[in-house]
Amino acid sequence: SGVILGRSLLEGKFTLEEAIACWPSTSASKTGDK
Numbered sequence: 250s251g252v253i254l255g256r257s258l259l260e261g262k263f264t265l266e267e268a269i270a271c272w273p274s275t276s277a278s279k280t281g282d283k
Contacts, residue, residue, distance in 0.1 A: 254268050
C-alpha cells in the first residue's frame with residue numbers, strides 16, 4: 250500500500266496531507282484492527 254500511496258503522490262492524485270490521513274487506516278487494515 251505504501252508504494253501505491255507513493256505513486257499516487259508522485260502522480261499528483263492527492264496531497265501529502267491526504268496521504269498522511271489515509272496512512273493510519275491503511276496500517277490498521279493490515280493488522281486486522283478496525
